Amino acid sequence: MKKVFLLILIVAGFYSCSKDDKGYLDITVDQNTISFDAVEGGAIMRFxxxxxxxxxxxxxYNDQYGNNIVKMASFANDSLMLTGFNAPxxxxxxxxxxxxxxxxxxxSVDLTFNTLASAVYSFFDAAEVYSYWDGFAVSYEAPELVSGFANVYFMGTNPVTKERDSILVETFPIKAGGxxxxxxxxxxxxxxxxxxxIxxxxxxQRIAQSNTWENVESFSRVRLPNTGFELIDPFGLSIEDQNDDNPSYPVRFGKEYLFDGDIKGSQRLENFTLGWPPAQYTFIAGPRAMQDLDGNQMYFVLDIQEKSIVGELRLYALLSHGRMMNPTIYNNDYYTKAPCKVKVYGCNDYVESTDPTAETGSWKELGYYNEDPNAASANRWYTNKETxxxxxxxxLAAMEAADPAYLSVSLDFDGNEYRYFRIEVLDTYExxxxxxxxxxxxxxxxxxxxxxFAKKN
Structure with missing residues (x-):
């Protein structure tokens, strides 16, 4: 009996060892249940x-570079991604x-599949390098299935060797869609x-493709003389008041002060130092210069007289010197009237209308300045950055030495010239x-x- 039991154990152990050893699976791969879809950088095997x-x-299989690749998928899946290709x-x-x-x-059964060019290979099919402010811009298109990176260089001066060299500007992951x-x-x-x-x-980290663009023009920005500019006020919001009769609070408000070259408030301080109560010599609009009672967005139109490729629009603030502004309008706080959210649009076909709510002009949004109305004082554009x-x-000497305070709206670069700029103030600071x-x-x-500031001619 003991011999029989021992024999059973030996047979069971042999069977167990045989089961653990690699054997042959007697199943034929059915080619009719397998298909391939070419995708960027490889193929999807469906089964x-x-x-x-x-x-x-x-x-x-072997990838594009001769490496042996083994991919596996469990029975719970119905597809397998085959990768390793850049060129189609x-x-x-x-x-x-x-x-x-x-x-x-x-x-095994020997099958074949096709691949599409990967994003790093097809990158240059629609890549462009074009002029930009003090440099250049790069645009590209990409498929939805992307992988890899692009490296952008320019020929410049090596800061170490002082020799002409290729300087890396940025390495970025290729983005789906471009x-x-x-x-x-x-x-x-x-x-x-x-x-x-590029x-x-x-x-x-295998280089797929490269390309070089030479003689890409760099655009320099210069300040346009603003003495001929006009601020068109379709809704009649600007307060135009040159009343000096009130000795306690002389008034100097109007659009003309937007283009008089005084970017800090020197005129106001000059009158104060001469012993006179300081008038404002500035621009203010309202009430409801952001929205009217019906909820319509108010706006102003800046006419720079000649079409230009514009890159930046600046709105300056008066630099404070301890005297309150006109309390009736400013409610004793100038800076709660300072814009913190501004949108700028451009066009060339604006026509003044008796109905300012009517669409006049093929406006294109070009720039947006957006800061929290409750931003900390140190982060607001009108504050002294040192303090x-x-x-x-x-x-006046301190005024002369001080840096101006301005809100800068950078405008999208599309290479087009514009004459009219629609300025919408969406909110002011708290x-x-x-x-x-x-x-x-x-x-x-x-x-x-x-x-x-526009392209230098």
């Missing part, structure tokens, strides 16, 4: 399994087999024309200390000077 003994599907390929051989739960393999990147070079690298080099690489607080200027008292409930808007 259907109807035998419960199959635990995994195995695909073995036709009739790539792949061995497909089945595996059971013990990794016993069936015989993107545009903008590069303004610093003063030491600026040039009237640039040579730009290379693309996959995730294994983080409002300016407190007491002398007073952080006494918002319920120093408020802007009536929707006044104030800024001190307008400047425009």
């Amino acid at each position: 259907t399994l109807d035998d419960p003994r199959i635990y995994r599907v195995k695909a073995e 390929h036709q009739n790539v051989h792949v061995l497909v087999s089945y595996l059971d739960e013990n990794d016993n393999a069936s015989s 993107d545009a990147r903008f590069y303004s070079l610093d003063e030491s690298q600026k040039s009237d024309y640039n040579t730009v080099i 290379t693309t690489e996959d995730y294994n 983080g607080y409002n300016y407190d200027i007491q002398t 007073n952080l200390w006494l918002p319920s008292y120093f408020h802007n409930n009536d929707g006044y808007v104030s800024f001190h000077e307008i400047e425009v």
Whole structure:
């Protein structure tokens, strides 16, 4: 009896060892249940399994660079991604087999698949390098299935060797659908024309393609003389008042002060230092210069008289010197009338209308400045950047030495010239200390000077 039991144990152990050893899975791979869809950088192998003994599907092939690739998918899947290609390929051989739960393999079948160009390979099909402010811009299109990176260089001066060399500006992941990147070079690298080099690489740091663009013009920005500019006020919001009769609060409000060259508030301080109560010599609009009672967005139209490629619009603020502005309009707080959200549009066919709510002009949105109305004082555009607080200027010499404070709206570069610019103020700042008292409930808007920076001819 003991011999019989021992024999049973030996047989059971042999069977167990045989089961663990790799064997042969007696299943034929059905080619009719397998198909391939070419995709960017490879192919999708689709399959259907109807035998419960199959635990995994195995695909073995060589990629574009001769590397042996093995991909597997479990019975719970119905597809497998075959990767490893940048250039498009036709009739790539792949061995497909089945595996059971013990990794016993069936015989394999030799199939073929095609691939599409990967994003790093097709990048240059629609890539463009074009002029930009003090540098250049790059735009490209890409498929939805993307992988890899692009490296952007320009020919400049190596800061170490002081020799002419290729300088890396940025390495960025290629974005599905495409993107545009903008590069303004610093003063030491600026040039009237640039040579730009772009290379693309996959995730294994293999260079797929490269291209060079020479003589890409760099646009310099200059300030346009604003003495001939006009601010068109379709809704009649600007307060035009030159009343000096009130000795306590002389008034100097009007659109004319937006283009008089006083970007800091020197005229106001000059009158104060002469012993006179200071008038404002500035621009303010309202009430409801942001929205009217019906909820319509108010706006102004800046006419720069001649079409230009414009890159920046600046709205300046009065630099504070300790005297309150006209309390009736400003409610004792100038800065709650300062814009914190501004949209700028451009067109060339604006026509003044007796109905300002009518659409007049083929406007294109070009720029947007957006800051929280409750932003910390140090972060607001009108504050002294050295102190983080409002300016407190007491002398003309200090005014002369101070940096101007301005809101800068960068305008999208599309290479087009525009003459008219629609300015919409969407919101103004809140007073952080006494918002319920120093408020802007009536929707006044104030800024001190307008400047425009455009392409240097």
